[in-house]
Amino acid sequence: MEDVSNEVTNRNLNDLPDEILLHILTFLPTLDAVQASLISHNWQPLWSHVPALNFNYKLFPLREPPLDTRQLYVEFVDRVLVSRTDSRVSTFHLSFIHHNHYSSHVDSWVRSAVTCLRTRELYLDFFIHKKFHNEDTRTNWYAFPFSVLRDGCVEKLRLTRCEVILPPELSTMRFWSIGSLFLDQVYFSDKMMGDLILGCPSLEDLELQNCWGHRHLKICSKRLKKLVLGHFYDDSYIRARILVDCPNLCSISFDCCSFYMFELKNASFLVEFRVIVHLIDLSDCYWIRVVRLLEQVPNLKHLYVQNWWCKFATSDFLPESFKLHNLKLLELRTGFMQYDLIGMLVLIELSPNLEAMILEHQHKIEADNVPCCTSEIQSCNFQEILSEELLDNPVDLSIPSLKQVTIKPYTGTEDEANFVNILIRQGVVLEKIVLVPGQVEENPRVVLKPLPPVVLQRKDFQSWKCTLSSDRG
Numbered sequence: 001m002e003d004v005s006n007e008v009t010n011r012n013l014n015d016l017p018d019e020i021l022l023h024i025l026t027f028l029p030t031l032d033a034v035q036a037s038l039i040s041h042n043w044q045p046l047w048s049h050v051p052a053l054n055f056n057y058k059l060f061p062l063r064e065p066p067l068d069t070r071q072l073y074v075e076f077v078d079r080v081l082v083s084r085t086d087s088r089v090s091t092f093h094l095s096f097i098h099h100n101h102y103s104s105h106v107d108s109w110v111r112s113a114v115t116c117l118r119t120r121e122l123y124l125d126f127f128i129h130k131k132f133h134n135e136d137t138r139t140n141w142y143a144f145p146f147s148v149l150r151d152g153c154v155e156k157l158r159l160t161r162c163e164v165i166l167p168p169e170l171s172t173m174r175f176w177s178i179g180s181l182f183l184d185q186v187y188f189s190d191k192m193m194g195d196l197i198l199g200c201p202s203l204e205d206l207e208l209q210n211c212w213g214h215r216h217l218k219i220c221s222k223r224l225k226k227l228v229l230g231h232f233y234d235d236s237y238i239r240a241r242i243l244v245d246c247p248n249l250c251s252i253s254f255d256c257c258s259f260y261m262f263e264l265k266n267a268s269f270l271v272e273f274r275v276i277v278h279l280i281d282l283s284d285c286y287w288i289r290v291v292r293l294l295e296q297v298p299n300l301k302h303l304y305v306q307n308w309w310c311k312f313a314t315s316d317f318l319p320e321s322f323k324l325h326n327l328k329l330l331e332l333r334t335g336f337m338q339y340d341l342i343g344m345l346v347l348i349e350l351s352p353n354l355e356a357m358i359l360e361h362q363h364k365i366e367a368d369n370v371p372c373c374t375s376e377i378q379s380c381n382f383q384e385i386l387s388e389e390l391l392d393n394p395v396d397l398s399i400p401s402l403k404q405v406t407i408k409p410y411t412g413t414e415d416e417a418n419f420v421n422i423l424i425r426q427g428v429v430l431e432k433i434v435l436v437p438g439q440v441e442e443n444p445r446v447v448l449k450p451l452p453p454v455v456l457q458r459k460d461f462q463s464w465k466c467t468l469s470s471d472r473g
Contacts, residue, residue, distance in 0.1 A: 021046055029056040030080060048083050052091040053117075055080075057128055070097065074105050081112050092119040097133070098126045098142040098162075106142055114152035122154045127161035127185060149175055158182040166192055170199040180205040187213040197221050208232075209255075220245045230255035253304075262289070264296045273297055274304035276333075288317055295319070299326050306362070307334035310343035318350075327351040331358045336415035341395040341422075354399055358406045397422065403431045409438020410454075424461045432457050 025033045025046060033047045055077050063069045073096065092113040098106065113119045126142050127133075144159055147167040155177050164186055167173065171194070178200045188196070188211060197203065203221065207228035217240065219227065224246040232242070233256075241261035244252070251272035252264075275290055287308055294300065303324065312318045330351060334340050348354065405423060410416060423429050435454040 018046065022050055025050045026052045029054045029059055031056065031059050031076065034080070049087055051089050052093075053080070053084070053089050053113075053119075054091070054093040055095065056093075057095045057097060057132075070099060070102060074102055077109060078105065081109060085112075085116055087117070089113070089117045089119050091121040091123070092117060093121075093123040093125075095125040095128050097128065097137060099136070099140045103142065107145070110144070111148055114148050114154060118153055120153060121156040122149075123156075123158040124162065125158075125160040146170070149178065153177045156180040156182075159184070159186060161185040164188065164192070166195060166199075171195040173199050175200050176202050178203060182207045182209075183211055184209040186211050189213050190215055190217055193217060193219065197224075214242075215240050217242045218245070219243070222247060224249055226251045228253040228255070229257050232257040258286070260289075262293065264293050267297050268299060270297045271299055272302040272304075273300055275306075276304075277306060287311060291318065291322065294324070295322060300324055301326055302329045302331070303327055304331040305333070305347075307332050307340055307343045307347075309346040310339050312346050313342050322350065324351045325353060327353065328355045329358070330354055330356070331360065333360050333362050335362060336413070336419045338395070341419070345395055345397060348397060348399055351399075353401050355401055356404045356406075357402065358408070360408055395422065397426055397428045399428055402429055404434065405429050406434040406436065408436035410435035411438065424456075429461075430458065433461075 021043070025036060028036065030047075030050075030053050033050055036043065036047070055073070057069075057073055060069055060073050060076075063072070077094075094106075094109060094113075096102075096106065110122075110124070113122055124142075124144065142162040143165050144162045145165050147165075149157070150173065157178055157180070159182070161184065164183070179202050181196075181200065181203060193214065197219065201223060204223055204225045206219070206224060206226070207230070209228075209230035211232075219242070225248055227244065227246065227249060229242075229252075232240075232254075239260060241263070243263045243265070245265040247266040247269065249267065249270050251274075252267075252270060253272075253274035253276075255274075255276045257275075273294065277286075290305075294303075330347070332344065332347070334344060405428075407416065407420070420433060420435070423433060433456040435456070437454075
């Protein structure tokens, strides 16, 4: 027994099979993987067989002028790819601050990744972070030759801050392998997007962030299942319109999008709807447009939204027939003040078959260069539109089908404690309440001691009382 114990204790990384070592190296940037190969003689040949390449520009030391850093990076990537001509990789991730001087190098890297390495996931990031950019980078955009993908087997494509060059005959070509496409800070016209969808008949997942150039955008696809739109704003001169007509769409997400002329058609298969506004727009017309979109989603099961619903507590904006009959899961960004509870009540009454709620704190935003939270902005405005009688009356939550409520992060504030007590006292939750400990991001200067995880089963409700922790600052 003693010999066996000593044998196990004396084992090290060199004793692991190459398959496991390669799997470990997969999680490292390529620069780190190469350096790790210097640990021992047995490791030296491993890095050239790692099934993922990640060329992270941020790992290279910054030099003056910036071209020196780029040159060091370019030489490293060139050397690695020369040594990898006979082995495949599953993921090729390239982050680089592009300069026209290196366009031919980037072209060769992309061709190597697609045709030689036969990568299935291609990620090209030419933004990385704003701190890397200056006046020089504004005119240095990499022109990505989309036609190169026809010779490969890329399934996932992510492009950030580059010009996409589409072949003239794209709408008649077929890039069958592409199933997921992410475009960030990319110009595309209405025709380009139409041709792109036609040319990628297997596309099921599409995400567009910070894109521009469209006027009357049509996203029409019978194959698309997931769509994410981020930072799409109305132009006062263009008044851009967006039409989504995807009969098999299951999930749609809006992050900082305006809805001046947004149209949703054939949404009978849509079950997940997410809408996020970083700076709360308190105009009624914005939220009415969101409600009108929700009216087009009859089979909605999962809703992720912010708690602005108390705006409808004293108005007739909501149609009498508007109900979320099939909603099972509600993820709500909210606080726990009285007006928050009123907004929650409005939404709950619209969701008679709700089974689970996940309540998250509002995130920190910037307004007039002064850090504040969305709940602070809401409190100043919502308290003005709600009557004193409505603010003083106790909230009666009635959710007969609700099984679980999760609060994250739960920080032990008095408002949170009172809300949990309401759930217990009114018998709202059928099975359990989950309190996920954490710190609210909107005020990083206040350091809170973490609470231990708490899962309250129904049998524990009567014997447990939620109170404010006395040792919190």
